Amino acid sequence: GEDVEQSLFLSVREGDSSVINCTYTDSSSTYLYWYKQEPGAGLQLLTYIFSNMDMKQDQRLTVLLNKKDKHLSLRIADTQTGDSAIYFCAESKGGGGNKLTFGTGTQLKVEL
Amino acid sequence: DTAVSQTPKYLVTQMGNDKSIKCEQNLGHDTMYWYKQDSKKFLKIMFSYNNKELIINETVPNRFSPKSPDKAHLNLHINSLELGDSAVYFCASSSIGTSRYEQYFGPGTRLTVT
Numbered sequence: 001g002e003d004v005e006q007s008l009f010l011s012v013r014e015g016d017s018s019v020i021n022c023t024y025t026d027s028s029s030t031y032l033y034w035y036k037q038e039p040g041a042g043l044q045l046l047t048y049i050f051s052n053m054d055m056k057q058d059q060r061l062t063v064l065l066n067k068k069d070k071h072l073s074l075r076i077a078d079t080q081t082g083d084s085a086i087y088f089c090a091e092s093k094g095g096g097g098n099k100l101t102f103g104t105g106t107q108l109k110v111e112l
Numbered sequence: 113d114t115a116v117s118q119t120p121k122y123l124v125t126q127m128g129n130d131k132s133i134k135c136e137q138n139l140g141h142d143t144m145y146w147y148k149q150d151s152k153k154f155l156k157i158m159f160s161y162n163n164k165e166l167i168i169n170e171t172v173p174n175r176f177s178p179k180s181p182d183k184a185h186l187n188l189h190i191n192s193l194e195l196g197d198s199a200v201y202f203c204a205s206s207s208i209g210t211s212r213y214e215q216y217f218g219p220g221t222r223l224t225v226t
Binding site: 030031033035037041042043044045048086088092094098099100101102104105 | 154168170
């Protein structure tokens with residue numbers, strides 16, 4: 001079955017880099033996503049990576065995928081107070097219904 | 113130019129009532145979803161429709177009935193509401209037919225059952 005795990009909390013200082021980690025169990029996962037949820041808001045798609053990629057960079061965001069260890073990470077460079085939110089990783093197999101299985105979410109707190 | 117919209121944003125109702133939540137997307141996507149986020153922020157899929165056809169139904173009670181009148185709309189009707197139905201319900205859409213698997217989410221509907 002599918003299981004996606006994340007650590008619950010991460011606290012960083014403004015200007016530092018943040019690294020949010022995610023592990024998943026389903027080796028047939030094809031697409032892996034990172035979503036951001038600010039308080040009282042919906043889910044914002046930040047980025048996604050195909051399982052045949054190791055890395056994807058998009059401005060301040062870097063996604064690393066270790067398919068062997070089923071480990072996904074999101075690095076946010078120069079973290080700002082506006083980055084404070086809950087970050088969810090998710091996986092899907094594409095095709096068919098393409099349902100997303102979400103991780104438990106990581107609450108990122110950025111301190112001055 | 114809202115991509116995925118939901119109404120209402122907040123819904124407070126009593127146990128036993130029947131209520132509906134509406135969702136619309138203007139992205140031209142062929143697949144729409146309903147997810148439930150509980151009080152611990154855990155997100156789980158409920159339903160998925162592709163071209164108005166139900167393709168995912170994840171062990172959701174029969175009291176929940178999705179309806180897709182066309183590809184751009186997916187509504188969720190809930191009968192005999194229970195306290196445990198209190199949650200935030202998110203609608204999402206994607207374009208499976210074009211192999212674009214990114215899912216875009218609506219702002220959510222916070223349902224409170226008293």
